[in-house]
Amino acid sequence: xxxxxxSGGGLVQPGGSLRLSCVVSGFTFSNxxxxxxxxxxGKGLEWVSGISGSxxxxxxxxxxxxxxSISRDNSKNTLYLQMKSLTVEDTAVYYCAKDVFVNYGSGxxxxxxxxxxxxxxxx
Amino acid sequence: xxxxxxxxxxxVSPGQTATITCSGDKLGDRYVWWYxxxxxxxxxxxxxxxxxxxxxxxxxxxxxNSGNTATLTISGTQAMDEADYYCxxxxxxxxxxxxxxxxxxx
Numbered sequence: 001x002x003x004x005x006x007s008g009g010g011l012v013q014p015g016g017s018l019r020l021s022c023v024v025s026g027f028t029f030s031n032x033x034x035x036x037x038x039x040x041x042g043k044g045l046e047w048v049s050g051i052s053g054s055x056x057x058x059x060x061x062x063x064x065x066x067x068x069s070i071s072r073d074n075s076k077n078t079l080y081l082q083m084k085s086l087t088v089e090d091t092a093v094y095y096c097a098k099d100v101f102v103n104y105g106s107g108x109x110x111x112x113x114x115x116x117x118x119x120x121x122x123x
Numbered sequence: 124x125x126x127x128x129x130x131x132x133x134x135v136s137p138g139q140t141a142t143i144t145c146s147g148d149k150l151g152d153r154y155v156w157w158y159x160x161x162x163x164x165x166x167x168x169x170x171x172x173x174x175x176x177x178x179x180x181x182x183x184x185x186x187x188n189s190g191n192t193a194t195l196t197i198s199g200t201q202a203m204d205e206a207d208y209y210c211x212x213x214x215x216x217x218x219x220x221x222x223x224x225x226x227x228x229x
Contacts, residue, residue, distance in 0.1 A: 035218070044223040045158075045166065045209050059216050095165060106213040109156045111177070113165035 002026035002112045004096050009117030016086050016121070022079040022096030022114055030054065030074040033099035033108060036081045038092035039116070048094070049081065050104035059104055063089075086121045093118050125214035127221035134227045141197040143224045145210030148191060155193040156211040157186060159204075160223075166209065170195060202228050 008020040020036070035050040049070040050059045058070050069082040079096050094117050097110035128146045135141040145155060155173050158166035168177050170186035173193065183198045193212075197204055205228045210221040 044207075045160075045220040047218040047220065050218070061217065105216055107154065108213075108218070109168065109171060109211060110158075110166075111168055113167075115165055 002098065004098060004112060004114035006094065006096050006114045006117040009094065009119045011120045011122060012086055013123050014087055014121055017082070017084040018086065018119060020081040020083070020094055020096075020117060020119070022081075024077050024079070024096075024098070027098070029072075029077045031102055033101060033104035034072060034079045035097045035099065035104065035110065036070060036079075037095045037097050037110075037113075038090075038119075039095070040089075040092040043092075046092075050099070050108075051079070052104050053102035057104060083119070086119075088121050091119060091121045124217075125212070125219055127210055127212055127219055129208075129210060129221040129224045131222070132225045132227065134229060135197075135200045137202060137228055138199055141200045141204070141226055141228075143195040143197075143208050143226065145193040145195070145212075145221045146191055147193075147212065150191050150193055150212065151189045153188075153212045155186070155188050157184075157195045158209045158211065159206045160209065161206045169208075197226075200226075200228055204228060 003025045006022045036048040051070045055072045067085045071080045096114045098112040099108045157170035159169045160166040173188040185196045207223045209223045
């Protein structure tokens with residue numbers, strides 16, 4: 001059974017940093033690209049960042065480029081999202097999502113999602 | 124940037140057909156995926172590559188894509204289909220979601 005479990009969310013002040021983790025099981029982690037997708041309270045889905053199965057290629061939405069960093073440890077079956085210079089606009093539930101291909105890119109989509117972890121940026 | 128536009132809400136009576144649209148410039152030249160999200164839950168893929176139903180998705184869900192509009196159709200809509208629906212497409216290496224449509228079954 002495929003499982004994705006996010007952690008690391010919480011309350012952080014504007015300008016602060018946070019690192020999210022997503023531990024996966026039930027599939028060969030290194031064989032699939034992964035992404036982070038967020039959803040602000042009462043709003044729609046927004047793709048944040050994607051990473052290839054090897055970790056060699058990373059991609060970011062313009063809204064987080066230069067502030068967020070995606071990475072993965074294939075030996076630990078874990079996906080990460082390092083977030084810095086957080087603003088109130090970053091407040092959202094952050095989902096990790098499993099791609100159907102090893103390389104992130106056009107044509108990819110998500111067949112499994114985690115339950116999400118809430119990040120609240122507030123003073 | 125490339126935008127996908129969905130109606131904020133659609134209402135349908137039980138047993139009737141619900142139609143949810145997703146519009147974008149020459150969207151028919153791209154693949155579209157559809158996700159269902161129920162309150163408090165994670166999204167679930169219901170249609171892949173315009174028309175394909177993943178395993179486990181009821182056959183009352185179908186999709187099409189032509190011109191500037193992709194359409195998710197739910198035939199014989201049931202109360203359990205009440206949810207938010209999001210279309211997804213690609214713009215170069217950026218994955219794009221539509222704004223979402225709240226389907227109300229009443």
